[in-house]
Amino acid sequence: xxxxxxxxxxxxxxxxxxxxxxxxxxxxxxxxxxxxxxxxxxxxxxxxxxxxxxxxxxxxxxxxxxxxxxxxxxxxxxxxxxxxxxxxxxxxxxxxxxxxxxxxxxxxxxxxxxxxxxxxxxxxxxxxxxxxxxxxxxxxxxxxxxxxxxxxxxxxxxxxxxxxxxxxxxxxxxxxxxxxxxxxxxxxxxxxxxxxxxxxxx
Amino acid sequence: xxxxxxxxxxxxxxxxxxxxxxxxxxxxxxxxxxxxxxxxxxxxxxxxxxxxxxxxxxxxxxxxxxxxxxxxxxxxxxxxxxxxxxxxxxxxxxxxxxxxxxxxxxxxxxxxxxxxxxxxxxxxxxxxxxxxxxxxxxxxxxxxxxxxxxxxxxxxxxxxxxxxxxxxxxxxxxxxxxxxxxxxxxxxxxxxxxxxxxxxxxxxxxxxxxxxxxxxxxxxxxxxxxxxxxxxxxxxxxxxxxxxxxxxxxxxxxxxxxxxxxxxxxxxxxxxxxxxxxxxxxxxxxxxxxxxxxxxxxxxxxxxxxxxxxxxxxxxxxxxxxxxxxxxxxxxxxxxxxxxxxxxxxxxxxxxxxxxxxxxxxxxxxxxxxxxxxxxxxxxxxxxxxxxxxxxxxxxxxxxxxxxxxxxxxxxxxxxxxxxxxxxxxxxxxxxxxxxxxxxxxxxxxxxxxxxxxxxxxxxxxxxxxxxxxxxxxxxxxxxxxxxxxxxxxxxxxxxxxxxxxxxxxxxxxxxxxxxxxxxxxxxxxxxxxxxxxxxxxxxxxxxxxxxxxxxxxxxxxxxxxxxxxxxxxxxxxxxxxxxxxxxxxxxxxxx
Numbered sequence: 045x046x047x048x049x050x051x052x053x054x055x056x057x058x059x060x061x062x063x064x065x066x067x068x069x070x071x072x073x074x075x076x077x078x079x080x081x082x083x084x085x086x087x088x089x090x091x092x093x094x095x096x097x098x099x100x101x102x103x104x105x106x107x108x109x110x111x112x113x114x115x116x117x118x119x120x121x122x123x124x125x126x127x128x129x130x131x132x133x134x135x136x137x138x139x140x141x142x143x144x145x146x147x148x149x150x151x152x153x154x155x156x157x158x159x160x161x162x163x164x165x166x167x168x169x170x171x172x173x174x175x176x177x178x179x180x181x182x183x184x185x186x187x188x189x190x191x192x193x194x195x196x197x198x199x200x201x202x203x204x205x206x207x208x209x210x211x212x213x214x215x216x217x218x219x220x221x222x223x224x225x226x227x228x229x230x231x232x233x234x235x236x237x238x239x240x241x242x243x244x245x246x
Numbered sequence: 247x248x249x250x251x252x253x254x255x256x257x258x259x260x261x262x263x264x265x266x267x268x269x270x271x272x273x274x275x276x277x278x279x280x281x282x283x284x285x286x287x288x289x290x291x292x293x294x295x296x297x298x299x300x301x302x303x304x305x306x307x308x309x310x311x312x313x314x315x316x317x318x319x320x321x322x323x324x325x326x327x328x329x330x331x332x333x334x335x336x337x338x339x340x341x342x343x344x345x346x347x348x349x350x351x352x353x354x355x356x357x358x359x360x361x362x363x364x365x366x367x368x369x370x371x372x373x374x375x376x377x378x379x380x381x382x383x384x385x386x387x388x389x390x391x392x393x394x395x396x397x398x399x400x401x402x403x404x405x406x407x408x409x410x411x412x413x414x415x416x417x418x419x420x421x422x423x424x425x426x427x428x429x430x431x432x433x434x435x436x437x438x439x440x441x442x443x444x445x446x447x448x449x450x451x452x453x454x455x456x457x458x459x460x461x462x463x464x465x466x467x468x469x470x471x472x473x474x475x476x477x478x479x480x481x482x483x484x485x486x487x488x489x490x491x492x493x494x495x496x497x498x499x500x501x502x503x504x505x506x507x508x509x510x511x512x513x514x515x516x517x518x519x520x521x522x523x524x525x526x527x528x529x530x531x532x533x534x535x536x537x538x539x540x541x542x543x544x545x546x547x548x549x550x551x552x553x554x555x556x557x558x559x560x561x562x563x564x565x566x567x568x569x570x571x572x573x574x575x576x577x578x579x580x581x582x583x584x585x586x587x588x589x590x591x592x593x594x595x596x597x598x599x600x601x602x603x604x605x606x607x608x609x610x611x612x613x614x615x616x617x618x619x620x621x622x623x624x625x626x627x628x629x630x631x632x633x634x635x636x637x638x639x640x641x642x643x644x645x646x647x648x649x650x651x652x653x654x655x656x657x658x659x660x661x662x663x664x665x666x667x668x669x670x671x672x673x674x675x676x677x678x679x680x681x682x683x684x685x686x687x688x689x690x691x692x693x694x695x696x697x698x699x700x701x702x703x704x705x706x707x708x709x710x711x712x713x714x715x716x717x718x719x720x721x722x723x724x725x726x727x728x729x730x731x732x733x734x735x736x737x738x739x740x741x742x743x744x745x746x747x748x749x750x751x752x753x754x755x756x757x758x759x760x761x762x763x764x765x766x767x768x769x770x771x772x773x774x775x776x777x778x779x780x781x782x783x784x785x786x787x788x789x790x791x792x793x794x795x796x797x798x799x800x801x802x803x804x805x806x807x808x809x810x811x812x813x814x815x816x817x818x819x820x821x822x823x824x825x826x827x828x829x830x831x832x833x834x835x836x837x838x
Contacts, residue, residue: 048665050667050668053659053663053664054661054663057656057659058596061600088606088610090607090641090648091648091649110615110617111613112618130414132414132415135414135417136414136763137409137528137763138409138413138528139524139528139529139530139531139532141413143417144412144414144417144419145417146416162417164417164418164419171531172618172621173531173621174623174631175527175528175531179760179762187617199421
């Protein structure tokens with residue numbers, strides 16, 4: 045064995061990587077350059093070669109549907125109401141206990157009504173585990189895809205209250221298409237069941 | 247729910263197997279314990295431990311921990327010892343009244359008990375008589391109280407158990423800092439005066455560093471006229487080679503290391519106390535943050551420990567998904583470990599980035615399956631959180647069959663025969679096999695020293711008994727072999743992944759209904775898995791309430807550090823950096 049052969053072989057690997065990055069550049073030359081959104085899957089896929097980096101914030105990787113970040117509350121645009129019934133399951137299951145809910149009460153009867161009066165999520169504490177969305181029986185709280193939350197101050201601006209947390213269900217449908225489809229299907233099934241019952245009664 | 251309920255059942259009626267042999271040998275000093283194992287009287291504990299190690303053949307002490315039975319008024323120290331040939335544990339326990347809180351130390355029998363006993367002293371306040379260096383390990387000297395005792399309360403203490411009643415139904419947000427008047431997360435004794443306080447922990451540390459002792463005999467020598475003087479040098483806590491906030495205090499004779507003591511706890515958050523306040527399920531995302539490179543296999547370890555108590559098994563598809571995730575995690579971890587070992591050797595970031603590129607593709611799969619790249623929170627009791635699509639399986643196959651073998655081979659070609667790496671790694675940081683076992687090291691560190699011990703084989707969990715794979719083993723026990731074994735293990739992981747991805751059936755991914763508040767039957771369980779860094783164990787004591795009564799983690803990289811002093815003796819400072827890199831620690835897990 046010649047001394048230094050191992051080092052040379054290793055340098056060969058580095059050289060290969062170096063050259064590949066240029067070959068890849070040439071490949072994208074007539075397709076508008078490598079940093080185009082349509083090339084992202086190929087550049088980041090299992091057959092990618094050459095430079096692997098993404099030019100954030102100019103370029104952003106597409107997020108999978110399951111991606112979870114600080115939760116938001118779904119606002120039902122069909123029926124014009126907050127989907128949350130303030131049952132408190134999310135506040136109970138939350139591991140760092142960052143959800144605070146004031147249950148709504150009917151001013152006339154004084155009984156609890158299925159709508160939250162106030163809803164806080166302390167984003168400085170939230171660990172984005174996704175349990176609240178997973179265990180919500182009403183599909184009222186969902187995990188967000190918006191991960192750019194930096195603020196100039198860490199107290200008031202990162203304590204999310206009800207208006208800050210509410211997002212329309214159209215947004216939910218857009219970022220979670222298959223989850224939304226499941227919800228619609230369940231709604232349909234329930235409607236059909238009700239219709240059946242009504243038909244039996246009449 | 248606020249007062250701890252009794253956790254005790256009737257003791258086992260009769261002892262079987264090795265426990266019966268132990269009982270026969272020691273007579274009344276050995277009594278059957280509740281649920282599992284025996285209680286050994288303190289005056290024969292050391293002798294019995296020798297008997298267990300030498301006569302019964304349980305040479306490997308896996309875990310030492312303590313439980314505070316406040317209602318019964320005693321502490322219990324729990325030991326789990328294993329045979330290297332495989333099989334279940336021999337569980338033995340020692341008891342001491344709460345006001346005495348002393349048991350004999352087992353460091354003379356198993357040096358690997360060193361850090362674990364120090365941890366029990368630090369967090370539980372149990373003295374180990376005869377321990378050579380009984381100092382606090384995760385907290386600082388002078389910390390007020392022992393936090394894992396059931397009557398100790400943290401500064402922002404709110405309630406004994408989650409969920410806290412202040413959150414619902416009238417949960418107006420209160421910041422934790424506003425709840426205590428001093429707005430600080432430190433607790434002081436009533437008569438404590440900050441102006442009078444002195445920090446003596448460093449002094450205590452340096453006294454023990456053998457500055458004036460002979461290297462061979464340890465005999466104390468006063469420095470006289472023109473003798474060489476030893477030097478105590480601090481590496482860390484901010485040293486770039488320490489993989490996080492970790493400090494090594496070394497005594498140097500010239501440039502040679504005479505003694506090294508790791509100082510840790512800078513990232514300590516008392517994970518175990520948090521875990522005892524949490525409900526069972528709430529601990530799952532916290533386990534992600536232990537060894538944050540391998541969150542999937544941490545999840546698996548915790549799920550297995552709790553499932554042992556619950557007595558449930560996940561459906562087939564979920565079992566396969568768990569194995570696939572755990573083996574991908576092993577590849578992720580070993581790529582990371584090799585990359586950063588090379589960083590420590592001075593090959594600054596090129597190998598690390600080549601390795602991380604492959605890791606990135608695996609993390610993409612994790613993100614799609616679980617929703618997060620690193621904090622996966624993927625496993626549930628009796629299943630997994632989300633199913634994966636056929637497209638996912640196809641992409642995983644593409645990685646396993648094409649991309650990863652090529653990448654590992656390239657890494658192998660790139661580094662293994664490099665003469666500089668050989669010169670720096672071969673013969674450095676040697677850990678002989680008998681010491682590797684005695685120091686309770688685990689994972690690649692143990693197997694690189696010639697002990698083919700792998701929990702996946704020794705005590706198969708999940709469905710590992712179905713797969714065809716070899717336990718990688720190397721025999722020199724130096725840094726180079728600890729590097730090679732990681733390459734070997736990646737090949738074995740690929741073998742398992744190929745089988746798992748080909749065999750994975752369709753079907754359910756969750757046994758029974760998914761619940762957020764499970765009641766776990768009273769009992770004790772020690773669940774362990776072969777994490778990429780070594781044996782990760784979860785010791786859980788349940789009293790039948792929704793929260794674990796005791797939740798202990800046997801952290802592999804923490805216990806592997808016990809052998810660091812032994813590995814570093816006689817080497818140079820630059821070698822310490824490499825040796826530490828070859829153990830592959832993650833401070834999230836070391837400090838907990």
